[in-house]
Amino acid sequence: MQTTTTLPAPSAPRARAFSFAWLGVVPFFLFAILFLILPSGILLIGSVQNARGEFTLENFGGLFQESIANSYILSLQLSVTTAVVGGIFGFLLAYAAILGGLPRSVRTTLLTFSGVASNFAGVPLAFAFIATLGRLGFVTVLLKDLLGFDLNQTGFSVFGFLSLTLTYIYFQFPLMVLIIAPALDGLKKEWREAAENLGASAWQYWRIVAFPVLLPSILGTMILLFSNAFGAVATAYALTGGNFPLATILIFRQIRGEVLGNPGLGYAVAVGMVIIMGGSLAIYYFLQRKTERWLKQ
Numbered sequence: 001m002q003t004t005t006t007l008p009a010p011s012a013p014r015a016r017a018f019s020f021a022w023l024g025v026v027p028f029f030l031f032a033i034l035f036l037i038l039p040s041g042i043l044l045i046g047s048v049q050n051a052r053g054e055f056t057l058e059n060f061g062g063l064f065q066e067s068i069a070n071s072y073i074l075s076l077q078l079s080v081t082t083a084v085v086g087g088i089f090g091f092l093l094a095y096a097a098i099l100g101g102l103p104r105s106v107r108t109t110l111l112t113f114s115g116v117a118s119n120f121a122g123v124p125l126a127f128a129f130i131a132t133l134g135r136l137g138f139v140t141v142l143l144k145d146l147l148g149f150d151l152n153q154t155g156f157s158v159f160g161f162l163s164l165t166l167t168y169i170y171f172q173f174p175l176m177v178l179i180i181a182p183a184l185d186g187l188k189k190e191w192r193e194a195a196e197n198l199g200a201s202a203w204q205y206w207r208i209v210a211f212p213v214l215l216p217s218i219l220g221t222m223i224l225l226f227s228n229a230f231g232a233v234a235t236a237y238a239l240t241g242g243n244f245p246l247a248t249i250l251i252f253r254q255i256r257g258e259v260l261g262n263p264g265l266g267y268a269v270a271v272g273m274v275i276i277m278g279g280s281l282a283i284y285y286f287l288q289r290k291t292e293r294w295l296k297q
Contacts, residue, residue: 040274046267059268068250068269075230075247082168083225090176091218098184111181114174121171122234129167129239134158159240167235172225183217220287227277247273
């Protein structure tokens with residue numbers, strides 16, 4: 001005689017209780033909506049409208065004008081130059097402070113300075129640069145009085161590409177130090193010990209082990225520096241008075257409503273910059289994920 005067993009009826013799924021932890025991320029979502037998603041939507045809508053509010057694609061066609069194309073090229077040149085120079089200089093500083101055998105106080109001082117300097121931009125930085133290297137700046141007068149070297153006679157101007165590059169590098173290399181420092185800390189001592197036990201020199205260790213591990217992080221950070229410089233406007237505007245034809249200054253002049261201003265064209269230029277910055281940040285995210293996988297091994 002066969003006996004049958006009765007299985008208990010499956011219990012109804014319990015409704016998940018509301019987690020108050022979601023309240024902690026509400027400010028983040030509000031911030032993202034108000035200062036990222038909503039402005040991006042306004043830019044996109046404004047870029048496909050003319051002065052009468054009608055749909056048009058003429059604004060994007062205006063991006064191929066020579067003046068606008070040159071402003072993009074100039075912004076790209078400035079961003080790439082400051083990202084590479086600031087990235088290399090910042091990496092060397094971070095390496096010297098973290099892995100160079102210097103006292104720990106040097107590392108603390110450098111990281112503290114980097115945290116302050118990376119946020120020192122805009123009008124204060126422009127004024128400080130003019131007061132330092134302007135026609136009557138402190139360093140300019142000091143070089144002339146002590147060494148007889150007149151910086152103004154060399155053709156140097158605080159309103160040119162070189163001066164703007166130096167100004168941007170001031171807040172670019174501290175940002176590099178702050179971001180690359182955790183990657184340098186992530187290099188495991190076991191890797192170097194294993195390389196030394198196998199007879200590798202310091203150069204071979206860096207060329208075969210350490211540098212390939214750090215390369216995605218270095219490139220990713222330089223891309224972040226590129227985005228940081230590409231979207232900056234306050235420093236360049238305050239230093240040059242809005243006469244330097246960067247893409248960000250062009251947007252400001254178009255949307256501000258000057259005599260020849262075209263807000264729709266300004267919105268289109270801004271959308272183009274958003275696309276470039278979005279692509280660069282996507283590459284940065286990919287490289288950072290690759291670095292994290294290396295450091296977790």
